[in-house]
Structures are given as structure tokens and as C-alpha cells.
Amino acid sequence: MNPAGELEDIKxxxxxxxxxxxxxxxxxxxxxxxxxxxxxxALLGENGAGKSTLMNILAGLYQPDTGVILINGKPFTxxxxxxxxxxxxxxxxxxxxxxxxxxxxxxxxxxxxKPRFRMHLKEYDHKIAELGEQFNLQVDPRARVWQLSVxxxxxxxxxxxxxxxxxxxxxxxxxxxxxxxxxxxxFRTLRTMVAxxxxxIFISHKLHEVMSIADQxxxxxxxxxxxxxxxxxxxxxxxxxxxxxxxxxxxxxxxxPQKPGDVVLSVKGLEAENDKGLPALRGATLEVHSGEIVGxxxxxxxxxxxxxxxxxxxxxxxxxxxLVQGEELTNKSPCMGIKMGVxxxxxxxxxxxxxxxxxVTDNVIMKTYNLPPIGRGWMLNSIAAERYAVxxxxxxxxxxxxxxxxxxxxxxxxxxxxxxxxxxxxxPMLMIAMQPTRGLDVGAIEGxxxxxxxxxxAGAAILLVSEELEELLSLSDRIYIIYDGQIMGEVLDGxxxxxxxxxxxxxxxxxxxxxxxxTGA
Amino acid sequence: xxxxxxxxxxxxISFQLEPRLTDTSRWLSPALSLxxxxxxxxxxxxxxxxxxxxxxxxxxxxxxxxxxDIGVFSDTLxxxxxxxxxxxxxxxxFSMRLWNIGAEGQFYIGAFTASTVVLVPLLPDDSPGxxxxxxMIAASLIGxxxxxxxxxxxxxxxKVNEVISTLMMNYIAVAxxxxxxxxxxxxxxxxxxxxxxxxxxxxxLSDFSNQVPAFRGLTTHFxxxxxxxxxxxxxxxxYRSKWGYEIRLIGDNPEAARYAGIPIxxxxxxxxMLSGALAGLAGMSEISGVVHRLQGAISPxxxxxxIIVAWLAKLNPFGVVLVSVLFGALILAGREIQPSxxxxxxxxxxxxxxxSSDFLMRYRIRIVRRAEEM
Numbered sequence: 001m002n003p004a005g006e007l008e009d010i011k012x013x014x015x016x017x018x019x020x021x022x023x024x025x026x027x028x029x030x031x032x033x034x035x036x037x038x039x040x041x042a043l044l045g046e047n048g049a050g051k052s053t054l055m056n057i058l059a060g061l062y063q064p065d066t067g068v069i070l071i072n073g074k075p076f077t078x079x080x081x082x083x084x085x086x087x088x089x090x091x092x093x094x095x096x097x098x099x100x101x102x103x104x105x106x107x108x109x110x111x112x113x114k115p116r117f118r119m120h121l122k123e124y125d126h127k128i129a130e131l132g133e134q135f136n137l138q139v140d141p142r143a144r145v146w147q148l149s150v151x152x153x154x155x156x157x158x159x160x161x162x163x164x165x166x167x168x169x170x171x172x173x174x175x176x177x178x179x180x181x182x183x184x185x186x187f188r189t190l191r192t193m194v195a196x197x198x199x200x201i202f203i204s205h206k207l208h209e210v211m212s213i214a215d216q217x218x219x220x221x222x223x224x225x226x227x228x229x230x231x232x233x234x235x236x237x238x239x240x241x242x243x244x245x246x247x248x249x250x251x252x253x254x255x256x257p258q259k260p261g262d263v264v265l266s267v268k269g270l271e272a273e274n275d276k277g278l279p280a281l282r283g284a285t286l287e288v289h290s291g292e293i294v295g296x297x298x299x300x301x302x303x304x305x306x307x308x309x310x311x312x313x314x315x316x317x318x319x320x321x322x323l324v325q326g327e328e329l330t331n332k333s334p335c336m337g338i339k340m341g342v343x344x345x346x347x348x349x350x351x352x353x354x355x356x357x358x359x360v361t362d363n364v365i366m367k368t369y370n371l372p373p374i375g376r377g378w379m380l381n382s383i384a385a386e387r388y389a390v391x392x393x394x395x396x397x398x399x400x401x402x403x404x405x406x407x408x409x410x411x412x413x414x415x416x417x418x419x420x421x422x423x424x425x426x427x428p429m430l431m432i433a434m435q436p437t438r439g440l441d442v443g444a445i446e447g448x449x450x451x452x453x454x455x456x457x458a459g460a461a462i463l464l465v466s467e468e469l470e471e472l473l474s475l476s477d478r479i480y481i482i483y484d485g486q487i488m489g490e491v492l493d494g495x496x497x498x499x500x501x502x503x504x505x506x507x508x509x510x511x512x513x514x515x516x517x518x519t520g521a
Numbered sequence: 522x523x524x525x526x527x528x529x530x531x532x533x534i535s536f537q538l539e540p541r542l543t544d545t546s547r548w549l550s551p552a553l554s555l556x557x558x559x560x561x562x563x564x565x566x567x568x569x570x571x572x573x574x575x576x577x578x579x580x581x582x583x584x585x586x587x588x589x590d591i592g593v594f595s596d597t598l599x600x601x602x603x604x605x606x607x608x609x610x611x612x613x614x615f616s617m618r619l620w621n622i623g624a625e626g627q628f629y630i631g632a633f634t635a636s637t638v639v640l641v642p643l644l645p646d647d648s649p650g651x652x653x654x655x656x657m658i659a660a661s662l663i664g665x666x667x668x669x670x671x672x673x674x675x676x677x678x679x680k681v682n683e684v685i686s687t688l689m690m691n692y693i694a695v696a697x698x699x700x701x702x703x704x705x706x707x708x709x710x711x712x713x714x715x716x717x718x719x720x721x722x723x724x725x726l727s728d729f730s731n732q733v734p735a736f737r738g739l740t741t742h743f744x745x746x747x748x749x750x751x752x753x754x755x756x757x758x759x760y761r762s763k764w765g766y767e768i769r770l771i772g773d774n775p776e777a778a779r780y781a782g783i784p785i786x787x788x789x790x791x792x793x794m795l796s797g798a799l800a801g802l803a804g805m806s807e808i809s810g811v812v813h814r815l816q817g818a819i820s821p822x823x824x825x826x827x828i829i830v831a832w833l834a835k836l837n838p839f840g841v842v843l844v845s846v847l848f849g850a851l852i853l854a855g856r857e858i859q860p861s862x863x864x865x866x867x868x869x870x871x872x873x874x875x876x877s878s879d880f881l882m883r884y885r886i887r888i889v890r891r892a893e894e895m
Contacts, residue, residue, distance in 0.1 A: 063887070314780065335782025344780070352780050355773035362766065366781045375763050382761060 010073040012037045012168055012199040013058065013089070018067035020053055027053040028064070029223040035168065035199050040190060042202045042214035042232075046244055046413075046441035049220040051203050055170045058201075059091035060084030071168075082111075090166030092157045094173045100146035104128065104139055108160045131159060136192045151182035158189070162198075169193070170201045175209055176438065187213050205244070205441040207237045219243040245443040255453060260289035260477065264430050264461035265311070270320035272306050280306040282485040283320070288430070288461045293452065295476030296465045298503055303485040304465045305347055308432050311463075312344040313337050324430060338367055341429035345419055345436050349412075353419045356408035360400050361389040363407050364422050396421035397447075413444050424451055431455060431462045437471060449475060469499065538884045550835060550882060557878035561871040568866070579863065587850030595726065595739040599811060601842075601849030603628070603820070605748040606803035607827025608834060608841035609755045614796040616759060616836050617772040619789065623672060623687025624800040625824020626694030627665040631801020632808045633698050634664030636815040639717050640706050646718040653721040657805055658747070665801015666794040668694060673793025677786035683793070691824065702815055713816035723810035744806030749842070751799060756838040758795075768792060800824065821852075833875055 013035040020028040027050045035041050045051045056062050058069065060078035069076050071087050078084040081091070098107050105124050109115065115124070125141040132138050137155040145153060154174060161169055171190075175183045190200055190213065204210050210217055211232045219227040219240065227243045265288040274280035280303045288294045298304055309315035311322050313334035322330045329337055337344075346352040354363050365385050369375045373384040389403040398417045400410055407415060416436070423431065433452065437445040452475060456462060466472050472479055473494050481488045481502035489508025491499055501511055566576035587597045607624045614621035621627075635657040638644055644656060672690060675681035699712075706714040726739035759765035771778040771785055778785060807819050830848060834840030851868045 312780075313782075333782055333784065334780060335784075338782050346780060351774075352776050355770050355777045357773050358769065362770070365766075366770070366777065369763060369766055378762050378764065380761055380763050380766050 011035055011070070012072060013201075014070040014073075015054070015058065016068045016070075018054060018057060018069075019065045020050075020057060020062060021065055026223050028057070028067075031067075031220070031223070031225055032228065033218060033225070034229070035201055036216070037199055038194055038197060039215040040194060040200045040202055040213055041229075042204060042210040042217045043220065044204065044207075044210055044217055044240065044244055045220035046205065046443050049244070049441075050223040051220050052172060054220070055091065055172065055201065055203060058084070059089055059170055085161075085164050085166060088165060088167040089170065090161030090164060090168070091170040092154070092161060092172065092174065094176060096153050096157055098145045098153060098156060101144060103142055103144050104148075104156050104159075105141045107145060107156060108141075108163050112164070128159060128163065131162060135159075135162060135196065136189050137162075149182075150177045151185065154178070154182075154186070155189075162193075167197070168199050168201065170203070172203045173205070174202070175204065175206060183209070207240055207442065210240070211237065221245070241442050244441065255475070256457065258291050258456060258477070260292040261459065262290055263287050264290045264325055265463065266321070266323040267307070267311065268321045268323075270307065270310055270322065271318045272310050272315055272320075273318065274303075274306055280485050281310070281317075281320075284482065284485065284487050286463075286480050286487055286490075288463050290429070290461045291456060291459045292477040293456050293462045293464055293475050295472035295479040296463060296482055297469060297472050297479050297499055298467075298482040300467055302482050304434070304482060306485075307482070308344065308347070308434050308463075308465060311337075311432055312342060341426070343367065343423040343426060343428035343431045345423050345431070345433045347434040347438075349415055349419050354407050354415060357406050360393065360398070360403045360405055360407055360410075360418065361385050363418060364389045364392055364403075367422060367426055392418075392421040392425055395425075413440050416440055416448075417444070420448060420451060424455060427458070428455070428460055431460055432465070433462060434465045435467065436464070437466070437468065445471075469496070534888050536886050536888060538886060553878045553881055554833070554875060557874040558871055560878075561867070561874040564874070565867045565870050569863070583854040583863075583867070586854040586856075591735070592738060593853065595741040597846060597849045597853050598741045598745055599849075600852050601845040602742070602744045602748050602810070603803040603807050603823045604827060604830055604845035604848055605842055606744075606751060606806065607800050607823050608830035608845055609748075609751055609838060610796045610799035610803070611827045611831035612834065612836040612838060612841055613755060613759070613768075613799065614792060615772075615831055616765075617768045617788065617792050619673075619676075619792055619796070620684045621669070621672075621687050621793065621796045622684055622828065623668065623690050623824070624796070624803075624827050625820060625822065626687070626691035627668045627797040627800035628804040628807075628820055628824050629691075629694040629698045630668040630804070631661035631665040631798075632804030632815060632819055633694075633701065634801070635661040635805035636701075636706075636714060636717075636808060639721050640714055640815065646720070648720060650720045650724075653718075654723075654743075657721065657809060658802065661801040661805030662798040663801075665804070666798040668801065669793040669795070669797020670790060673790040676793075677789040698815070699817060702817055706815065708814075714814050717809065717813045721809060722813050723806065725810070740811075742806075742810035744810040747802060747806055751802065752838045752842055755799075759838070764788075764791075800827070803827075829872070833872075 011034045013033070015031065015033040018028045018031045018033075019026075029050075031050065031054055033043075033054065043051045043055065053062065057064050060081040060083055063077070063079065069078070071089070076087055078087070084091075099110070102110075103121075105121055105128055108128055109119070109124060128141045132141075132155070135158070137159055139148065139152050139155045139159070145156065148156070154177070158169070174186060178186060190202075194200060202210070202214060214232050217227070217230045217232050217240070218225060219230070221244060267284060267286050270281050270284045271279065272281040284303065284307055286294070286296075296304060296307070306315060310317045311329075313329065313332055313336065317330055320330070321328065324337065324340055324342060327340070329340075350356065355366075365374055365388060368388070369380060369385070374381055374388060386403060392398070393400065393403060396417050398410075398421060399414050407418065410418065420436065436452070437448050440448065449471070452462060452464065464472065464475060473496070479491045479494070479499065481491070481499055483503060483505050488502035488506070489498075489511070491502075498508070498511055502508060562580065566580070569576040569579050586593060588594050607628065610624050610627070611621060638653065638656045638660050644653060668690060672681070672683050672686035675686050676683045702712050702714055708715045723743040725742045726736040730737035759768065767778065767783045767788060770781065771783060771788055775785055803823065804819065808815055812819060826848060830841055830844045834844045848868075855865055
């Protein structure tokens with residue numbers, strides 16, 4: 001018997017015939033999935049395709065209705081994540097499970113049997129620092145989690161799993177919260193881990209990332225596997241997209257030329273602080289006209305969030321003005337803006353945009369409950385509210401068992417659709433859209449972008465804040481670039497180089513000066 | 522983790538707890554509550570049998586003591602009336618996650634302000650009944666609302682924790698009341714005021730015993746009507762009005778409420794005032810309908826029982842009525858059974874079972890057959 005040869009045949013993870021049913025939906029329909037040792041296997045699919053469900057089964061959070069799981073050839077049943085970790089399966093979730101006020105070491109040791117009573121944290125600090133060095137996951141073990149950047153927090157999550165001896169790491173949409181540079185770092189880390197003998201499952205819907213990092217790709221659609229173990233170097237994005245969605249997906253949309261109208265939003269010299277009390281906006285100035293989409297590009301954390309908050313009345317401006325259709329809205333309450341027809345798609349849709357335990361109906365009327373036909377005088381017409389909810393549910397294809405379901409049970413994509421439905425259907429005059437397609441799959445993104453374009457044609461003024469440059473380029477009529485709380489410049493021709501330079505801090509005037517200098521010479 | 526081919530014989534099935542991931546049917550909650558009560562009665566029955574008494578007979582006796590005939594049922598309703606009002610007061614506040622622990626104090630202040638109408642006096646003793654009724658109701662609502670306004674304002678303006686402020690104000694209210702019954706309005710040196718003039722008493726069913734002989738001796742009073750009207754009003758407010766929608770939204774996610782432009786500070790004050798007013802009304806109902814005077818012991822902790830009532834009724838106004846009647850029955854039965862600890866025992870067991878059953882709303886039990894893999 002050749003042990004080496006045997007090992008090559010035995011897969012790290014092997015799932016056969018997995019079936020998982022939830023009331024009203026067959027999440028996994030006889031799914032087979034295999035992970036080879038030392039490889040990065042991407043699991044691709046739309047929201048609701050069943051990839052998170054499948055991985056949650058592997059990680060011990062759910063039990064399959066039928067089906068078999070083999071780890072290194074041995075069958076296992078996991079009744080809890082702890083059992084999965086004991087078998088070497090560790091999952092890093094999209095929403096981190098860290099305690100912000102504790103240190104890195106304390107978070108990593110959480111729930112373990114050792115240390116038993118007295119914690120000799122210095123020893124463990126040392127051990128964890130070593131582990132970090134080994135896998136290229138440097139982070140200060142004594143730092144408190146709230147002080148860390150998102151990328152560093154993700155490293156802590158990875159270290160948590162590695163410390164527990166995970167050999168198979170499942171990463172759920174890991175790049176959704178990372179800046180482009182952090183994504184590069186993450187990919188480097190993943191390759192280091194694979195070289196050290198770990199195997200990785202990478203859940204994503206971002207085609208270009210999947211194509212760059214994965215050794216193999218499996219595509220799920222509506223609970224079934226549509227393509228298994230594909231080598232990404234042999235296919236192109238359009239093919240993968242078709243496998244995910246079942247039809248051809250347009251990557252660039254038709255945009256009709258539109259003449260912009262009057263100024264709807266005017267922001268002048270806005271200054272504001274962020275949550276930590278540091279200046280986040282240092283005199284931002286921009287304008288949006290009706291019938292146009294204005295993009296705001298910039299790396300996350302340069303003041304976009306604070307800008308949207310000030311415009312919609314959720315944050316105080318220390319100085320400067322926000323004018324909507326000529327009216328001064330600076331530092332007025334959000335309801336004034338709502339009355340005027342300002343709609344806001346928030347960045348943090350679960351925490352800010354919805355009430356998780358209230359029904360779909362209750363969430364959908366959040367902006368319109370004050371107006372007839374739903375709100376008359378003091379009363380709320382519940383029949384009108386329900387009719388409105390059903391209309392929006394059908395029109396925007398929000399998948400939910402009923403309009404009375406509490407929205408915390410909805411998937412992320414459906415939640416986003418609900419928020420969009422709510423904000424768009426009120427025919428807003430000005431729309432502030434923060435990362436409207438974040439966390440959505442290819443098919444849903446296309447839908448959202450179409451809706452935004454439709455609003456533009458209807459004459460709405462849209463400020464689109466996004467980290468996806470491609471999205472901004474294809475949708476926007478003009479693009480502003482924000483850096484360190486100031487607008488660096490405006491780009492009308494989609495010149496990526498100029499945009500890139502502005503995103504890293506060079507003002508437009510400086511770039512133009514350099515251009516004239518170089519052409520002059 | 523389990524692996525196959527273990528030679529040891531294990532119990533073939535095991536129970537695993539899984540969190541519920543989907544919405545539950547509307548009937549699950551009341552069915553669980555009913556089931557909890559049944560389980561509690563069974564447990565109580567076992568304990569009773571162990572100490573040598575006949576559980577069935579005991580239960581029958583308790584049921585008879587509270588619901589057996591129209592007379593005792595009427596007494597049960599009398600006990601339930603203030604619970605309904607205080608339960609509503611707490612439901613309204615809790616719907617917005619405002620923890621009003623001060624219903625007891627608001628009850629006392631409502632009783633106090635209603636008494637001022639009679640004892641200052643604000644109205645002459647021979648004023649018509651309806652005038653007394655309206656002014657005393659108004660006075661109790663204003664008094665209770667004021668007692669709720671203070672902690673509400675402190676929270677809205679200075680972020681003072683309402684659990685502490687409402688709790689402390691209970692003591693102030695009782696002491697305030699005591700001052701008046703010991704000193705200012707004391708009747709013959711006793712710790713109670715003079716008896717209210719007849720016109721200031723709430724109507725009782727027994728007042729109509731001339732017209733309807735069956736009503737003889739029934740103590741159910743007009744306060745019950747007030748409580749039932751309040752139930753409907755609170756339900757309309759919470760589930761059919763804009764204000765109620767805003768209250769529930771703030772309670773569920775204050776961030777989302779801010780994003781929707783709802784003024785949270787204003788609602789904090791208004792809801793505390795409404796909650797206080799309802800508890801104050803309960804105070805008026807007790808002194809005008811039951812004891813007909815202001816005295817020290819007008820509440821055996823109604824304000825705190827109301828919190829439990831609201832919680833068990835899952836903040837639903839109609840549920841509050843049901844739970845209040847149940848609790849009223851248990852309080853009444855406590856007087857009838859020897860040893861009097863038995864109904865308290867049952868009350869406690871029911872409480873524990875009801876609270877535990879809530880856990881089944883969020884988790885379900887899954888029967889897993891072992892050695893099934895492969």
C-alpha cells in the first residue's frame with residue numbers, strides 16, 4: 001500500500017447527495033461537492049443558490065436531511081460547530097464573530113478548554129504571534145479588536161480557526177468587506193496557507209476574484225450543482241455567469257444619453273466628524289442635477305459614509321451647507337428630507353435600514369406610512385399597507401414566505417431588494433445610494449443597476465457611492481473622487497488613470513498641470 | 522462527532538436542539554403557553570400527591586374558588602381589573618423597549634390625584650356621579666402621566682436609565698401618599714382617608730340588584746369597563762395607528778427609526794406619559810371601585826405583577842386581559858385554599874413553565890436516529 005498514493009485519492013472533504021429543505025424551499029438538491037487536499041476550491045452562485053447552506057452544513061451549523069459527509073475518507077455527522085472544528089473544519093463567516101472589547105488573544109482563546117482558570121495571557125500572546133508569522137497573518141495579539149481594521153479583524157478570524165487546528169478553511173464572501181489592497185493581502189495569505197498544507201473553500205459571487213484565486217470552481221444554481229470542479233483558466237467570465245444565473249448576463253448596460261436638468265443637490269464646503277471624533281469631511285463640495293447619475297469613487301473610509309449621513313440628516317455638519325432644490329437641509333432632521341423626496345439606501349442595510357423583528361409589510365412602509373393611502377390622519381390603513389407590500393414584493397421579486405414574515409429571516413440579497421423597493425418606489429427626487437450592489441450576486445446586480453438607470457430616465461438625481469469602479473464607470477454620467485474628506489476632482493470621460501491617481505490623493509489640478517508640462521516638453 | 526461501527530449499544534434515538542430558522546405559525550405561541558400551563562398543572566399535581574392530598578380535588582376546588590359561581594367569578598374580575606390596566610401600561614412602554622418599572626408608583630399617584638377631587642375637595646360632595654367620574658378619571662390620568670413624564674423627560678434629555686428612575690420614583694410615590702393619609706387626610710387618626718361620598722364610588726353590578734336580582738352581591742365595578750375600553754384603545758394605538766407603528770419601530774431598531782425620521786426623544790416622553798396614565802387609571806379604579814377611600818395598602822404589588830402580565834401576554838393587549846383574569850383567579854384562590862401556599866405554588870410553577878416554554882419558540886427539538894450515516 002502506498003500511503004502517498006492513497007492520500008492523493010482521498011479528498012479532504014467529500015459531500016454526497018446532500019439534501020436540505022427549509023419550509024417552502026429546497027436549499028440543497030442532492031448536491032455533491034469534493035475538496036482536494038491543498039487546493040482552493042471556489043463555490044460560486046447567486047444569493048439563495050444554496051452555497052451558504054451547504055457550507056453551514058459542513059461547518060456543523062445545520063444538519064442535512066439526507067446525505068453523507070466524509071472528511072479524509074471517514075464519515076462524520078456534525079451536530080454542532082464544535083464537532084466540526086474537532087474534525088478540522090473551520091469557517092470564517094462574512095459577519096465576524098469577534099468581541100470588540102477583548103484583545104486578539106482573548107478572542108482566539110474564547111471557548112477553549114485551556115487556559116482553564118488562570119490565564120497566562122503573555123504566553124498565549126507569544127504563541128499567537130508565532131502562528132501569525134507562520135501564516136503571514138500578522139496582527140498584534142494585544143490589540144483590542146475594535147482598534148483593528150476590517151482586514152486585520154479577518155486575520156484574527158483566520159487565526160482563530162488555525163489555532164484550533166483547522167485543516168479545511170471555509171471562507172464566506174471574505175472580500176466583501178475588504179479594500180482592494182487588503183484583497184491582495186488576503187489572496188497572498190491564502191496561497192501561503194495552501195502551501196502549508198491547508199485546503200480552502202472560498203464562497204463568492206465575484207467572478208473576477210474567483211477566476212484569479214481558485215484552483216477549481218463549482219457553481220450552484222437554485223440548489224443544484226450546474227458545474228463541478230471547473231478549472232477557471234479554461235472558462236471566461238461570461239460562461240461562469242451563465243452557469244450561475246442561467247441566462248446571459250450583461251456586464252455593461254445600455255445607457256441612453258440624457259440631458260441633465262436643474263441642480264437638485266448642492267453640497268458646499270461640508271465639514272463633519274466621524275464616529276471617533278476625528279474630522280472625516282474637510283470641506284466637500286459637489287452638485288447633482290436631475291436626470292443624471294453622479295458617481296462618488298474612493299477607497300472606503302475617506303468620508304463617503306459621513307457625506308451620505310450629513311446629506312440625509314443622520315449626522316451633524318460642523319460647517320458647510322446641504323441644499324436640496326434650493327432649500328437648506330443642513331442639520332435638519334431626516335424626516336424633512338424624506339418629505340422632500342430624498343431617499344437613502346444605507347451602507348449597513350441590516351442595522352440601519354430595517355427593523356429585523358417586524359414584518360416585511362412593516363419594513364416596506366417605513367418611508368411612506370405617513371402619507372395616504374397608508375397613513376391618514378392618525379390611523380394606519382393596514383389593508384392599504386398590505387396591498388402595497390404585495391405589490392412591491394411581486395414587482396421587485398422579494399423572496400419571502402409571506403408579507404408577515406419577520407425580515408430577519410430574509411437572505412441578504414432579498415433584504416437589499418426590499419430596501420431598494422422601498423426607496424425606489426416612492427419615486428424619489430434625489431437618491432443617495434451607498435454600495436447598493438454590495439453582497440448581491442451577478443443577476444441581482446444587473447437588476448439593481450437597471451432600476452437605477454430607470455430612475456435616471458425618470459428624472460431623478462442619483463448620487464451613487466460605490467467601491468466597484470466598473471459599476472461607477474458604466475452607470476455614471478460624471479464621477480467625483482473623494483480622498484481624505486475632500487473632493488479631489490471630477491471626471492467626465494471615465495479616464496481610469498486619472499481616477500486612480502485622485503483616489504490616492506492627487507488633485508485634478510495637479511494632474512492637469514503635469515499633463516500640460518509633459519505635453520509642453 | 523459520531524462515527525459508525527461502534528460496538529457499544531447506544532440509545533437508538535437522541536434529541537438535538539436546533540435553532541428555528543423559519544417563521545413559526547401564529548398558533549404556536551398560544552399553543553405553547555397553553556401547553557406550559559397544562560405541564561405546570563401536572564407538575565403541581567405530582568407535588569400535591571406527594572404530600573398526600575388529592576390533586577384533582579385541589580384543582581377543582583381552586584377552579585371553583587375563582588370561577589365556580591358568578592359571585593366568585595365577579596371577585597376574580599375585580600382582582601383582574603387593575604392588572605389589566607397596569608398590564609396595558611407596561612405593554613405600551615415595553616413595546617418601545619422603555620422599561621417602565623414604575624407602574625406601582627404611577628398607580629399610587631393616580632389614586633392620589635383622583636382622591637384630591639374628593640378630599641380637597643375639588644367638587645362638592647353632592648355633585649352628580651358622572652361629574653365625579655369624569656373628573657376623577659381625568660385627575661388620575663393626569664397624575665399618572667406626570668409621574669411617567671418625569672423619568673421619560675430625564676431619559677430623553679439626559680439619557681438617565683429609566684429602569685432606575687422609575688423604580689426609585691415608586692418609593693417617592695408611596696411616601697407621598699403616606700404623608701397625606703397619615704397627616705393631612707387622616708380619618709380619626711387612622712392611616713386612611715374618610716370614606717368617599719357615595720356619588721364618587723364607581724358603579725357596581727350590585728347597585729343594580731333591584732332591577733336584576735342576579736346581580737345581588739356582585740362586586741364587579743365600572744373599572745372593568747374602563748379596563749376593557751383601554752384594552753381596545755391600546756390595541757388600536759399599537760397596531761392600527763401611525764403612532765403605534767412608530768413606537769414598535771423604535772422598539773425594534775432605534776437606528777432604523779432615526780433613519781426613517783422618527784423623533785425618538787419626543788416619543789420617549791409621550792409613551793412614558795401614556796404608560797403612566799394607564800397605571801394611574803388603575804389606581805383610581807381601585808380606590809373608587811373597591812375600597813372607596815385612600816389608604817396605604819391599595820396595591821399588593823400590582824405595578825410589578827403588571828410587568829409579568831405584560832410579558833406573558835407578549836405585549837398583546839387582548840392577551841393582557843386573558844393573563845390578568847388568570848392571575849386574578851390565582852390571587853383569589855389564594856384566600857380560599859388551605860394551606861394558602863398551594864395556589865402560590867401553582868402560580869409559581871405556571872410562571873416558570875410559561876417562561877421556559879418561550880425557549881421553544883426559538884429552538885426546536887429534532888429527533889435524530891443514530892447510526893444512520895452511510
